[in-house]
Amino acid sequence: MSSRRSFLKKTGALGALGVSGLSGCIGSVTGGSDSVNFLLTPSESDVDIQQQYQPLFEYLESETGVTVESSVAADYAAVYQAFKSGQADLADSSPTIAIQGGNEGVTEVMGIRVAYGAAKYFSIMTTTPDSGIEELADLEGETVAFADRLSTSGSLFPLFMLNQAGLDTGNAPDGEPVDFTGQWSDHATARETLVNRDEVVAAGTGAFSTAPHVPKDQFPQQFLDTSAENDGDLGTADPELQLLAVSDPIPRAPIIVRSELESEMKSSMTDALTSVTQDDLINEDLSDDQQLWFTGVEPGTVEDYQPIQNVIDTLGISLGQ
Secondary structure (H helix, E strand, O other): OHHHHHHHHHHOOOOEOOOOOOOOOOOOOOOOOOEEEEEEOOOOOOOOHHHHHHHHHHHHHHHHOOEEEEEEOOOHHHHHHHHHOOOOOEEEOOHHHHHHHHHOOOEEEEEEEEEOOEOEEOEEEEEOOOOOOOOHHHHOOOEEEEOOOOEHHHHHHHHHHHHHOOOOOOOOOOOOOOOOEEEEOOHHHHHHHHHHOOOEEEEEEEHHHHHHHOOHHHOOHHHHHHOOOOOOOOOOOOOOOEEEEEOOOEEOOEEEEEOOOOHHHHHHHHHHHOOOOOHHHOOOOOOHHHOOOOOEEEOOOHHHHHHHHHHHHHHOOOOOO
């Protein structure tokens, strides 16, 4: 189990919305009346994602009698286009895509993925112990590293926390902030940039990337009670980082379904999906660090993602773009 926890932290495959183009969306997939097309999005790992998901596909087939066909999309933007064009029935998705699909009546949330009993995770802002930065307001005029521009935990929530601390976030993440300089990359790069580049004095990332570098006694009780990262690894990684802020709990990434999928099939697939166990998800042909990052799926709806919608609204982000 500890290896799979490490894989979750390494990949950071949680709620990152790709912003690359729609080219290379998916292959031509045509499901029959007793089949569904499950669209996947590659994580930051080099593992074959279709192999990762194969146990879930076999489980769904055995529970529902429906054939599951899979294809791999270029990014989350391509996932959404596939749903709009009717080329996808189910998908692993980011919260942002679930919100957009729900707002436009294109998709519904089948369930929220769970990692080691936690259906929510956190974004955190960190600095180095010798930076002189004591609170978020001190970041005015400074350089801050983030993950992908539309990563839920690596950009949207850090920007929201900075906004709430009184800093002018300008047009970020679509454009540039006013009161500080932002650098966007990915969770691991943001952390490494904070550590290795003197001009970068803070990083906004998912807790899975930076929490092991922060001493346990710096975290609030809500984080300790809720986060899967409170697994004995807090404060054990070098170099040590200092906690600046922790977000409110963020619902983990969903699995979504096409709204127009036949209702009986949708219902049976949802029932099976939300009953899956950790043992059902293990691929015996893969090593521990190549397994799926989630250990189950709990029932959920798009309303569960209202905290993310609030952040999107506050920052003035247009999902249609």
